Amino acid sequence: MKKLFKLFMIGMVIPLLSLFSCSDDFLDAPSENQLTPGDLPEGITAFDGIAESLYFKPWFTFNDKFLIAVGDMYAGNAFTFDGAYAQFKDAQVTSQNPILTEGYTSLFSVIDQSNNLMSLVEDRKSELPEASYKNAIAISRFMRANAYFYLVRSFGAVPIINKAGSAAQPKRNLVTDVYKFIKQDLEYAIENLPATSVKKGYVTKFVCYGNSCKSAFDIK
Secondary structure, three states: OHHHHHHHHHHHHHHHHHHHHHHHHHHHOOOOOOOOOOHOOOOOOOHHHHHHHOOOOHHHHHHHHHHHHHHEEEOOOOOOOOHHHHHHHHOOOOOOHHEEEEEEHHHHHHHHHHHHHHHHHHHHHHHOHHHHHHHHHHHHHHHHHHHHHHHHHHHOOOOOOHHHHHHHOOOOOOOHHHHHHHHHHHHHHHHHHOOOOOOOOOHHHHHHHHOOOOOOHHOO
């Protein structure tokens, strides 16, 4: 009898707990360990922060080994006993070189993340201040142009991927077409980026002018 009474009481208590523990107020508790839209300064959106992230992690693998290999090693300004680096030092790089592969994939990672941000911003355009929208697109297109500049100089003809969700194995484009694509991205960035850097080391329209000149010299 006692056992039946305990089961009866448990059966009554559980429904009562479920009624009180799932109220809307309980679910709407403010976050205590991360920023929310209400915490951002006036005129600043979450997309501004996402755009800033393109300055950092996407370029890590490129800066880690590849830039040294195609720069100082190829120029003869550095010495190494490492076999992968030595191929660059001796100008005998094979297609199986891991540093070469890392450099190629890292630059397309920058392009992919730039395209993803632009797609996200376009989808939410109506919700964003015009300045935030143009800034995010301009930074993304500058980063994409910069990545393509290194790609075309290092690998020649490469695929042009101009939007998120492109084909898994796109065809390569002519070198001249890649430079035209770079020029278009830089022209948009020049038009929409500020003349002075909002933070130390951040891109301005004059940086884009410089990169545009480099591209023009390469074409000639």
